[in-house]
Amino acid sequence: MSEDLTKIKTVKIIYPQIYAYTLPTIEERKGWVKIGYTERKNIEDRIREQTKTAAIDHPYNILWSGPAKFINKNDWFTDHQLHNYLSKYKRIKRMPNTEWFYYNGYLSQSEEDFQDFKHEIKTQIREQESYELRPEQKVAVQQTLNYAFSHHNAEFLWNAKPRFGKTLTTYDLARRMDAETVLVVTNRPAIANSWYDDFEKFIAWQTNYAFVSTSETLKHRPVMTRDEFKEQMFAGGKERMIAFISLQDLKGAIVFGGSYPKLEWVRDLDWDLLVIDEAHEGVDTLKTDVAFREIKRNFTLHLSGTPFKALASGQFSNEQIYNWTYVDEQEAKENWDNEEGNPYIKLPRLNMFSYQMSQMITDQVNKGSLIEEESHDYAFDLNEFFSTDDSGKFIYEKDIRRWLRTLTTNEKYPFSTKELRNELKHTFWILDRVASAKALYRLLRDDPVFEHYHIVLAAGDGRIDDDQGANEKALDRVRKAISENERTITLSVGQLTTGVTVPEWTAVLILSNMKSPSLYMQAAFRSQNPWEYEKDGEVYQKENAYVFDFAPERTLMIYDEFANNLSTRTTGGGGTTQDRKDNIRKLLNFFPVIAEDEEGVMTELDVSQVLTIPKAIKAREVVQRGFISNLLFKNISGIFASQEAREILEHLNPMDEGRLVPRSQSEAIDTQEVEVDESGEAVVAQEIVIGETQANFGDKIYGEVQQLAENAVEEEKSSVAQEVARTFRNQLTDSAKEIAKENGLRVAVGEKAIQDSANILAREVEVIEKQAEIKQKGGLYNQLSRPFVNKKRHVDFMLSL
Known part of the structure; x- marks a missing residue:
């Protein structure tokens, strides 16, 4: 019987347990203990699945079982954490890629080790965990490596939903890329802890990387400054660096277009890998473009769970994108071949x-x-x-x-x-x-x-x-x-x-x-x-x-x-x-x-029912459809046409459904809410009212002050950039129209192509202007700071005598 999706049901009962058993009749398993995890109420149901099939029927001996819960805190654990503990802290030999541990005849010791883990008895102060990437994470790393090795100074996008595990997967990419310098820039400084948590747990203990950051979010964590990193490196410490910087901090530096004398070292270094985290809304402004252009790097990785703008802009080809969507995750969850080890089972x-x-x-x-x-x-x-x-x-x-x-x-x-x-x-x-x-x-x-x-x-x-x-x-x-x-x-x-x-x-x-x-x-x-x-x-x-x-x-x-x-x-x-x-x-x-x-x-x-008017269908096709049959889409609140067409429409006599002649009395058709672009093409507003109710809704009421405030925040474009764009349009629009006609296209298509190109050209001019401004600021900063630098050198020289 299929699930009734109209009813709200958020949880189910599970029974997290650890169990241990042996296979006494199999010679190669003597001395070995299988230690597993199940969420079923009866552990023998799970053990029988592993030991009894149509082809085999192995006798088993259950040693012990118990709740997968720590003793001194209200936290549950899985067998993965226990397995790591047995390997690292108890030094129990593990059969590769299995859950079998060798106790060499001391089988009861396995339960004692289990109890030690539940009481968090460790021989070292901090736990150091190994990791294994999930299948989709491995594919992301390999696909990115293949592209990076064949394209110098290239860019790549991970279109990966939240909870993909981007931080750990990125670290693995950096290790396999053999990157010595990695720069992570994010538009959301609050996620700094996520990056540091994975670094501290999985990376620091087994690599030559140090974590460098001045982020306020990490001020209570043992991260290094750039100077501290250099000091410990010269003393024989870590030689590779992962630096974490907020986009706001980066754009505030003089060398990246801001006003503050900082982060010169970020500009001066040649980075093996630049990671732009959460590259979706907001990370596409002029200042951001300028800042990123000032960073010298060999490869750029963009991370985003919802990269709508990046994909729509055509910035990345199919070869430059790895996709892991919500649907991919849920399909993997559903198609996993057995309950044990399903990494997606807990994702609702x-x-x-x-x-x-x-x-x-x-x-x-x-x-x-x-x-x-x-x-x-x-x-x-x-x-x-x-x-x-x-x-x-x-x-x-x-x-x-x-x-x-x-x-x-x-x-x-x-x-x-x-x-x-x-x-x-x-x-x-x-x-x-x-x-x-x-x-x-x-x-x-x-x-x-x-x-x-x-x-x-x-x-x-x-x-x-x-x-x-x-x-x-x-x-x-x-x-x-x-x-x-x-x-x-x-x-x-x-x-x-x-x-x-x-x-x-x-x-x-x-x-x-x-x-x-x-x-x-x-x-x-x-x-x-x-x-x-x-x-x-x-x-x-x-x-x-x-x-x-x-x-x-x-x-x-x-x-x-x-x-x-x-x-x-x-x-x-x-x-x-x-x-x-x-x-x-x-x-x-x-x-x-x-x-x-x-x-x-x-x-x-x-x-x-969902796909009645896809957002991408042009307004002309919507009008030609004539009506929309969808239980949520009862009416469309706009007719799209040129100004001349509006005037004609407003004087037409409406015709009732099912009749071949118009009404005898004229009623003006309201077209005041119609929006068209510069070319007279229809614009489908985001605010289209689609769901009709018994109510008769009037015009929205907005204050003039609010509207003026919203208009005032628009950033003024460069006058030089505007002039370049205008000249470009004037010189090429007529030619574009002719080309459109020759190819059977509407004139508006050619005009739009020229307008889009003009916008790109104007943006490039703005970037060049901003880069020139940065150089000018940098020169002035160097001139002002030179006397202080020379004075310091003089003092250092005198002290050395």
């Missing part, structure tokens, strides 16, 4: 539940809203819905209270019953504004259901009012709250959405108009971390993780992009319609989407 499956927020508050929506004594139609928009006034209160507080009540009382919503609340004890809610998070914090604490949850505010300064609150970091507050409370809700505005592991989170609620597929999926994966816990003597393991979305139109757009835009074949609208359907169908196997049908009943969507 993601499930998407999509609700129409407007259906939850429809009665209130139709009444409109009164703002500043004027009546306005209520425009449904998640950011607008959770907007606040100057006093910090929700503008639509009554509607939000109604939504919370629906969330906790209507049986199809995730917090509506005691059973569901027990399944979702710790959840992560994402909003758009700090003020919204603070206002929701107050409402939740006053809610008859959510008042029983500990609410963590991970937004802004983390305080409810300006005059109170602690200076604890957001992640520390979350972990502390979870350790002390049975139920928690974490409210976030951008914080904790990437590179953070909170195993207890079982669901993410998206309560903002988050449009970036990269940021959206990074946030969604926060609930997919493995988790095990014990209650009443039973051990539970997270089996499913959930994403609850309240904007169905956005849900399917993001889903389409996640399925297709992380593949070079279908990114940016590439591939055939069937290719895109196949990608979505495969993703649905492991990431089902549950949404409301026309009667409001939650149902599992199939590929035809």
Whole structure:
């Protein structure tokens, strides 16, 4: 019987145990003890699988078994940790690539060693672990090595989902590349601990590498500065270096385009390997391009779990990309040939539940809203819905209270019953504004259901009012709250959405108009971390993780992009319609989407329901389709045409469905929301309203000041770059139009090709300008610092006499 995916079920009971047995009738196994691990209740079920098949039936002797749990702390372990302990600290001989250990007749010693491990009795201060890469990690390393050895000064991308194990795999690549100098640059300094943890555990004890960093995140860890590294190297210490630097720190240095005299050594060194970690949103600005161009290196590795922009830009060919997606992971989990040793078994499956927020508050929506004594139609928009006034209160507080009540009382919503609340004890809610998070914090604490949850505010300064609150970091507050409370809700505005592991989170609620597929999926994966816990003597393991979305139109757009835009074949609208359907169908196997049908009943969507209007299909093809049959896509809110076409449309008489003549009375067709680009081509806005409800929504209400502020933050382009681009366009546009006509293409195609080329040319000019500015700053810095350098040399000379 197949699993009912419409029901929420996050955990299953497991029984983590270590067992030991011998095979007394097999001569070559005499003196050897098999020490294994199982999560089954009866260990003999697992042992019989190993000793009895259709071809063999070996008698076995069970020596002992016990819970895989440490004695002095509430932590569970696996056989891998125990095996490492037996090899390193007990020096027990191990049969290569097996779980057999040689005790030479002293079989009872194996249980004593097991008890020592549970009590953490070690002969050395720190554990030093060996490692073996998973199959997909080995492929990533080998594919990258092959490319690096045949392409000098090349770049490579690992399109690898969160929890791929990028840090350890990168270290292994550096070792096999025989790199002496490795530079890791990240846009998120908070992940420094992950890099250092793996280095300290797996790399430091068995290599000649030292870890160098001045990151504030690592100030309490025993990392070295550049000077300390040189001092210990001259004293006979480690000779190879792995340096970790934040992108912010790099761009702040004069030698990389900033204003501070630092990191000259980074520019001066010739690096064997540059690693750009989390190369997705934000790591593509002019300043970043300039900074990276100043780094001399032999090879560049880009790491990202969601490289939508990089793939869409065509920066990497298929030969330059290694892919390990969520689907790859779940397929590997499902297809592993046996339970034992499955490295993916603890990775939960993601499930998407999509609700129409407007259906939850429809009665209130139709009444409109009164703002500043004027009546306005209520425009449904998640950011607008959770907007606040100057006093910090929700503008639509009554509607939000109604939504919370629906969330906790209507049986199809995730917090509506005691059973569901027990399944979702710790959840992560994402909003758009700090003020919204603070206002929701107050409402939740006053809610008859959510008042029983500990609410963590991970937004802004983390305080409810300006005059109170602690200076604890957001992640520390979350972990502390979870350790002390049975139920928690974490409210976030951008914080904790990437590179953070909170195993207890079982669901993410998206309560903002988050449009970036990269940021959206990074946030969604926060609930997919493995988790095990014990209650009443039973051990539970997270089996499913959930994403609850309240904007169905956005849900399917993001889903389409996640399925297709992380593949070079279908990114940016590439591939055939069937290719895109196949990608979505495969993703649905492991990431089902549950949404409301026309009667409001939650149902599992199939590929035809998800892929109604793929993001890549041009607007013209959408208009030609005439209508959209999808249970979530009831109407399209725009017609795309030129200005002349708009004027014609606005004077046409509408025609009723099924009739061949127009109405006798003319009604103007509203085209005010239509957007076109410079060439008159239709632009499909990210904010298209697709899910129609009983409500009649009006125009969105935005303040003029807010709009002006958003416009003001745009970076001013170089006037030289603009002039170069303009000249380029003027000289080549006419020729491009002619070429387009000769090849049967629209004129707009030729114009777009020239515009894209002009943009690339303008960016290159900006980079050159910035590099010249860096050289000028560097020269001035050297001139100013030379007197101090000469003075120091004079003092050193005098002291040497």
